[in-house]
Amino acid sequence: MTIRKASRPLDGRLYTDPDVFDEEMERIFSRTWVCAGRLEELDEPGSFVTREIGGESVIAVRTAADAGGGASNGGGAAVDAAASGLAAFYNVCRHRGSRVVDECAGRTRVFQCPYHAWTYGLDGRLVGAPHMGQDFDAKSAGLVPVRIGALNGFFYLSLADDGPPLAEVAADLPDLSRFTPERLVRGDRHEYEAQANWKILSENYNECYHCAVVHPELNRVSDYRNGGNLETGRFFVGGPMTLNDGCDTMTASGLSNRPDLPAIDIPDRTSVQYYHVYPNLLISLHRDYVVTHTLWPLAAARTRVVCEWLFDPDTAAAPGFDPSDAVEFWHLVNSQDWDVCARTQLGVASRGYRPTAYEDSEACIQVFDGWYLDQMGL
Ligand code: FES
Ligand SMILES: [Fe+2]
Structure with missing residues (x-):
C-alpha cells in the first residue's frame, strides 16, 4: 500500500x-467508522446514548446482554452489532420525522416519539x-x-x-491487546470545546515539535526529540x-504508584504509544493507563473534544485509587494544546496565511493530511 504524504501544510480554506x-x-464523517465512546456507556439492556x-x-443502544463483545484486535475481530447486542438508529421518527430522543444518555425500555x-x-x-389501523404496515416503519x-x-x-466492515479497520490497526x-x-472524563478546526487538533496531536515550547511539564517527562518510528496503515x-x-x-x-496494565511488554515501561485512528480517535497508551480524545466537529472553527482516562478495573476498584495525577497532567496538556490550536485557527483564516x-x-501530520486529501478527492 502506498501512503500518500502531503507535501506542504493544507490550504487555509480547508480549515x-x-x-x-x-x-x-x-465525505468523511458520514462514510467512515467514527469512534463514538466506550462500551461501558452501553452497559445494560436499554442503556442508550x-x-x-x-x-x-x-x-446507540444496548438491546440485549453483551454476548462477549468488545474483542480487541490482535486476538480477534471487531464484534458486529448483532453479536454484541448493540443497535443504532437515526434519531428520526418514521411517522412525520420528529426527533425522538433529546437526552444525551439514559436508560429506557422503549423510545417514544x-x-x-x-x-x-x-x-x-x-x-x-396510535389509531393507525389494520392496513398500516408497522413492520416497515x-x-x-x-x-x-x-x-x-x-x-x-x-x-x-456500504463501506468496509469494522473488522477491516481492526485488522489494519496496530495490535493493542497488550x-x-x-x-x-473510565476513571475520569472531561469535555472541552476547542476554538479550532478538528484537523488542527488532529495535526497538533500528531507532532511533538511544539512540546518543549508549549508543554514544559510534558517535556520534562518525554523529550520532544524522542519520537520513535512512524507507524501507519489505511486507518x-x-x-x-x-x-x-x-x-x-x-x-x-x-511516575505513578499504579501497577502496569496486565500484559504490557518491557518497552512499554519506557515509552508511550500515540495513535490517531481516523477520523476522530486519538489514543495514548501508557504502561498504567490509557487516555483517549474523541473529536466531534461542531463547525469549521469549533470542535468538541471528549477526553477519557481509562484504567485497569482491578486497579480502579482498589482502595485508595486516585487517577488525579494522570488526569491533572493531561488536563494541563489539553489546555495548552487547545490554546495553540485556537491561535492557529486565527492564522489559517488570514489572507496572510502562506504556509511553508x-x-x-x-x-x-503529512500522513494524516495525505489521508485527508484523499478522502476529499483533492
Ligand atoms: S412524528 Fe408523529 S409520532 Fe413521531
Ligand atoms: Fe501538544
Missing part, C-alpha cells in the same frame, strides 16, 4: 470554509402507533438503522450503508515516544 466543513461531514455525527443525530407517541422497541421496531460495532472496548458508528483495552474502565497513523530516564508514565513526576513546510518530526 475555515463552511462548505468544506459540510463536505467533510459528507445519542451522538451527532456528520450532521445527523444517532441513537414526543409528537404523536409512536413507540419503538430497543431493536428499532415500531411497537405502537421501524427506526432507520445505522451500523454499529465494537472494537477495543469502544463502540463505533458508521452512517455508510494494553487490554477492552477491559479498561491510522502514530508511533511511540520514549520517556526520559527515570520516568515510566505521563504524570508530573513521570513541515519539519521532519511532523511526518505523522
